[in-house]
Amino acid sequence: ERKLEDEQRQFKPVRDYAAAFRTPMVITLAIQYFCWSVGVYGFVIWLPSMLKAAGETSIVLVGWLSAGPYLAAAALMIIGSYFSDASGNRKNFVWPFLLIGAVAFYGSYLLGTSSFWLGYGLLVVAGGTMYAPYGPFFAWIAETLPRNVAGGAIALINCCGALGSFVGSYFVGWLNGVTGGSDASYLFMAVALLASALLTLTLRGHADTPAPAL
Template sequence: MTTTIATGHAGLAPAAEERLYAKVTWRLIPFLFICYVVAYLDRVNVGFAKLQMLNELQFSEAVYGLGAGIFFLGYFIFEVPSNLMLHRFGARRWIARIMFSWGIISGAMMFVQTPTVFYIMRFLLGVAEAGFFPGIILYLTYWYPSARRAKVTSLFMTGIPMAGVLGGPLSGWILATFDGAHGMAGWKWLFLIEALPSLLLGVMVLKYLDDGINKASWLNDDEKRLLQANIDADDAKVSEHSMLGGFRHPMVWVLSAAYFGFIMGLYGIGFWLPTLIKAFGVSSPETIGWLVAIPYAAATLAMIWTSTHSDRTGERRWHVALPALLGMVGLIASTLLPQTPLVAVATLTLATMGIITGLAQFWCLPPAFLRGAAAAAGIAVINSVGNLAGFVSPFIVGWIKDVTHSTNNGLYVISASLVVAAAIALSMAREKVNQPR
């Protein structure tokens, strides 16, 4: 059915505009969400594999922490080139390439036998996946003006907690059910089974995804013009569009530091949550899987509520900073309160809600400064530099745990990084990042 058009801002009546953006959202976000669930699950399922593979392969906690984190070195090196390739050649082909390659390498993790091979495979997985997340963030700027971006970004990024909600029980079940099947350990089956959806989705990307508004056959000409008019009006407010500007804009590097703090928290939780819960007296992989799902389910609800409130009010800075501080409180509480499974799940739920919610809101900040090729470069720089924390965080926690036999000091370091992220968000100019209402 053709959308009825009335004249007004960007030529679109409010009710018709809402219907049109709802149509776009239902077309794009559920599919991108599923892709991100699979991507994030393949990235962090090593946290569940750890429950078995460390004993079988005789890896230390430091070896695991280095291997978990070295993913992000490959990610860092290839992130910016990957995002620029997506901007040049289109999202459909490039995202499909990413999903094919990471699916193959993720499945090949089942052949790891030595620390060296573990490090190499994790590095290659980072190379393969580089560009997926910032590519999607960039892709959303092709469709949505900045005033609508908090909610859709959060809906997409609910893939992070939902990977925990779905992946926790699934990973625990695979470890328990398939361990020893056909002579293979459960952790090998885990890598193999959870790699298969990536390959299937890679095929679906080629069939389903469009490179932009003008390529969308499911939109009529009037709808395309009106969506593009909103994007063009939004672009006119942004100071930097060139690729070189995306590298040299000072806010890119300031935001990289804030994102580094959030990623310290994200992967401190993502790679160690199963281990932290196990340390509080839970031994069954299946039970650990279900308990891991609780923090991520709560984070999903927190993300959706916060993003809706942020778009409704137009306020951005506090919607980034307060969740970061909430994450800090949860992490510190997990080290200070009595060590029981109930307290562990409650405090780690608080931490997970804060970290992931703040992380999603963070991505409303860069497009306030960058568009076009500058956004492609700048978003990739922020994501790649920030994701170096994905190397630092698990390695620090693993090294400290080997030395002190406790994760507490590692969690204090992560908590401090979240405070820095909150401070940077609050230091930004209100009139630049907030949306007028």
């Protein structure tokens, strides 16, 4: 409890939620999380349909293949969070993963339907790297704002993420229907993740905290 109190004294005081919601960091992270969620939920909702459309695979095989990105995500979330805690750095364990996800989606867009298994490998990379930064991301918010406003800021950022999840789910499905394939969807999600990574880079500092003994 004493250590937590000492950490709170390091924060610049923020009077209330209204003041917190106007800070450049909260506004930027809200937009960043919106873009990030566009990619995540466009991927989550439509992954089985994209796999089915990309190759002549059975529904059972599609089910097994759909698990691949989430297995990668489970491993990367643990690894990324461990090293983020060990280094005390948050920012540098958020934007690189999102950038890699954007590149993987763009690679899937360039491949089209020419190579199913290579395209699937890129989707595994994209899925894993989109989930990897969640721990460092939300720890970053709590380590940047005092506790009297941190909960409200996280709620606002989550609301923007929920809106992004709707936009991603809707527009990926719409693009798939209009174009008759997944290529445009991959490009759309790549752009959304790239925007999220770039917005993260615009934030000053990286919320360094003393690295705990692990």
